Amino acid sequence: MSTNYFTTPLKPYGKDGERWPISGMIESFFGREYENVPKEILSEFLKSGLDLMNPKGQVSLLPDDTEGCDGDVRIDLVHTPSCAVAAIGIYLLLKDPSSVSDTEKHKLQILLNRIFSNGVAGHGYGADEYRRKILCMFALTGAKSLIDRYPDFCPQMKPVLTEQLELVRKRPEGEPSWTNPRDLTGLSIQTIAAWDGNTEPVFAYGTLMQGESAHSRLADAVYAGKAILRGYAVYPVSWYPGIVAEEKEAVLGELYYVSKQMILGMDEYEGEGTLYQRKTVTVETQYGKAEAYAYIYLDKVSGDPIRGGRWAGKENDPVWYACYGSNLREERFKDYIVGNEHPRWGKPKKGCIDKTLWTDSMIREYPGQLYFGNSSSRWHDKGVAFYDPDAEGKTYMRLYRITFGQLLEVWKQEGSGENWYDSLYPVEITKEGIPVYTISSKQRKVTNLPSDLYLEVIRDGLVLECGIGEKAAKNYLKQAQKRE
Numbered sequence: 001m002s003t004n005y006f007t008t009p010l011k012p013y014g015k016d017g018e019r020w021p022i023s024g025m026i027e028s029f030f031g032r033e034y035e036n037v038p039k040e041i042l043s044e045f046l047k048s049g050l051d052l053m054n055p056k057g058q059v060s061l062l063p064d065d066t067e068g069c070d071g072d073v074r075i076d077l078v079h080t081p082s083c084a085v086a087a088i089g090i091y092l093l094l095k096d097p098s099s100v101s102d103t104e105k106h107k108l109q110i111l112l113n114r115i116f117s118n119g120v121a122g123h124g125y126g127a128d129e130y131r132r133k134i135l136c137m138f139a140l141t142g143a144k145s146l147i148d149r150y151p152d153f154c155p156q157m158k159p160v161l162t163e164q165l166e167l168v169r170k171r172p173e174g175e176p177s178w179t180n181p182r183d184l185t186g187l188s189i190q191t192i193a194a195w196d197g198n199t200e201p202v203f204a205y206g207t208l209m210q211g212e213s214a215h216s217r218l219a220d221a222v223y224a225g226k227a228i229l230r231g232y233a234v235y236p237v238s239w240y241p242g243i244v245a246e247e248k249e250a251v252l253g254e255l256y257y258v259s260k261q262m263i264l265g266m267d268e269y270e271g272e273g274t275l276y277q278r279k280t281v282t283v284e285t286q287y288g289k290a291e292a293y294a295y296i297y298l299d300k301v302s303g304d305p306i307r308g309g310r311w312a313g314k315e316n317d318p319v320w321y322a323c324y325g326s327n328l329r330e331e332r333f334k335d336y337i338v339g340n341e342h343p344r345w346g347k348p349k350k351g352c353i354d355k356t357l358w359t360d361s362m363i364r365e366y367p368g369q370l371y372f373g374n375s376s377s378r379w380h381d382k383g384v385a386f387y388d389p390d391a392e393g394k395t396y397m398r399l400y401r402i403t404f405g406q407l408l409e410v411w412k413q414e415g416s417g418e419n420w421y422d423s424l425y426p427v428e429i430t431k432e433g434i435p436v437y438t439i440s441s442k443q444r445k446v447t448n449l450p451s452d453l454y455l456e457v458i459r460d461g462l463v464l465e466c467g468i469g470e471k472a473a474k475n476y477l478k479q480a481q482k483r484e
Contacts, residue, residue, distance in 0.1 A: 006037045006088065009048035013061040013077050025084055026130075029137040030190075031291055032199070034088060043099050046092060049085030050107040057114035059085045075130070079115075083134050086111050091141040094149070112154035120164050128175045132187050135164055139194035165195060183431065186224065186287025193222035193257035200263050201292035203229055203283050205253030206241040208266075209312045217269060221262065224255040226429045227283040229294060233305035241311040242276070242297025248442040250426050251309040252435055255285050255292055263293070270295045286429040307408065308424040308437060315405030318359075322397040322427055322438040324370055325385030326454065328461025330361075333400060336410045345457060346378040352409040358400040363466045364436075366427055369393035370480040373445025374420065383448030385458065385480075387440040389425065396476065397427075398466055399436060411439050449481055 005028050028034075034042060054060045059082040062073075089108040093100050100108070120131045138161065147158045168191055174184035193199070198221060207214040210223075233249035234241050243251050258266070263278075270276040276295035283292050326345060327333040335343045337358070339351025369391035372383035387395055402410075407424075414421050421439040428436045450458075455477060462473040 006034045006045050007041055009044055010052055010061065010081060012063045025080055026133045026137060029087065029140055032140065034091060039096060039099055042088060042092060046085060046088050046104065049081060050104055053107060053111060057110040058082045059111065082111060082115055083137060086115055087137050087141040090143055090146050094142045094145055109153060113156055116154060116156040116160045119160055129184055131164065132168060132184055132191055135161065135168065136187060136191040136194060139191055140199055144195055165192065168192060183287060186285060186290065189222060189224045190257060197259050198222050198257040200258050200260060201290060202256045202258055202266065203227055203253050203281065203292040203294040204256060205234060205243060205251050206311050209254050212312050214269065217265065218256055218258065221256040221258045224257060225286045226433050226435065227253055227255040227285045228426050228429060229253060229281055229283050234309050234311050235301040235303065235305055237297060237301060242301060243294065244297050244301055246305065248423065249305055249309065252426055255283060255290060284428065286431055286433050309426060313404065315403060317404045318401060318434050319404050319407050320399040320401055320430065320434055320436040321407050321410065322364065322399050322436050324387055324395050324397045324438065326457045328398045328466060329457055330465060332457065336413055337406065349413060352406045354403065354406055358402050360401040362399050364397050364399055366395050366397055368395045370395045371447060372450045372481060373448050375448055379454045380451040382451040382454060384450065384454065386445055387438055388444055396462060396466060396468060397438065407437060414439055
């Protein structure tokens with residue numbers, strides 16, 4: 001983040017023409033940046049906030065604490081800084097009670113009682129998400145430990161937080177209303193985990209994963225779903241894997257929340273500092289992006305990275321295969337599964353060992369660009385479809401639910417060598433926790449326009465089977481044929 005909120009004393013919004021940065025203040029707690037700030041500076045942040053308390057017991061950044069201001073403004077400039085200052089106060093009080101003076105403790109009590117006097121506030125669009133973020137913020141900074149250690153410090157806090165957390169457990173995805181703009185399951189998992197002391201996010205990609213030899217080390221951890229780490233590749237370095245930074249690659253793993261004590265045990269197990277280095281990375285989960293620790297391999301690797309970035313798992317595990325070319329047509333893709341000596345299009349296909357057809361299909365739109373390159377004899381020596389996930393644009397894809405083993409065989413039939421589709425690319429993790437893969441080239445191919453027949457197959461797939469309008473499909477394919 002560009003702003004570390006905890007190194008700058010709070011001051012009224014707009015005082016002397018300056019505006020103290022508010023946006024992202026709550027999110028800064030999820031990165032636990034306060035843990036890296038010297039105690040003396042953090043104490044200054046707490047003091048500056050408590051000095052801005054109004055007669056109602058709130059930290060107010062409003063220059064004149066106007067009563068009639070908009071509800072969203074009061075959330076941003078009163079409730080948010082009040083909760084942030086209170087959370088930092090809890091953290092300091094637990095970490096080093098002597099760093100909080102008696103006067104500050106008294107003000108902190110008043111502030112906490114004010115915050116929890118009417119439950120956890122929220123207002124308007126996104127109110128449910130805001131409330132859950134506030135809950136997570138207090139959980140991360142040790143509210144449960146404060147309640148256990150100092151039960152009389154703020155008697156109202158325990159019943160309010162307990163009630164709110166129970167609502168989160170019952171409906172982790174969020175309340176079904178216009179105030180809930182997105183699925184909140186990921187935030188809810190993190191909140192409940194933090195409340196139980198599991199504050200540290202860890203990305204597991206090898207022996208710590210479910211079903212693997214060292215998974216028992218995560219017996220007390222909270223599982224938060226499958227995840228993708230981009231910009232890294234996974235290699236078999238012994239009976240265990242290692243990941244190293246590598247462009248155009250990605251690693252499939254799992255996200256967990258563990259306690260600080262468990263992190264120490266994992267450091268010892270992984271050989272942190274000698275064999276691996278624990279580093280903060282950003283992963284993509286089925287619920288959104290998250291920061292997490294990952295153990296990066298420190299030694300040299302050799303050979304090729306593991307296909308699809310997937311070290312653990314079975315060949316019959318379900319995956320979604322995302323197609324964007326001629327396999328938008330079911331009839332065409334069926335040849336890759338069951339085989340066909342006399343296909344309607346292209347060359348004969350031998351099919352997969354497991355000839356079970358896909359169990360489901362759906363249409364998705366992903367960021368990135370469809371383009372045409374290489375030269376295929378089966379398509380009159382013209383170009384065929386490729387996908388560039390880093391280019392601007394959108395790409396329509398048809399997803400088929402098959403097994404990972406079938407995916408590998410389809411990939412081989414398509415051409416998994418360096419001259420063709422050398423990238424088995426994880427596009428996303430669905431809400432159900434199933435990875436979506438597509439195939440393309442790590443390096444962008446030189447543009448080679450497709451044949452009319454190939455374009456017709458794709459266009460018919462878009463219009464007749466994917467529900468894309470004729471005009472939209474025409475414009476989409478016209479854009480894809482533009483030279484780079």
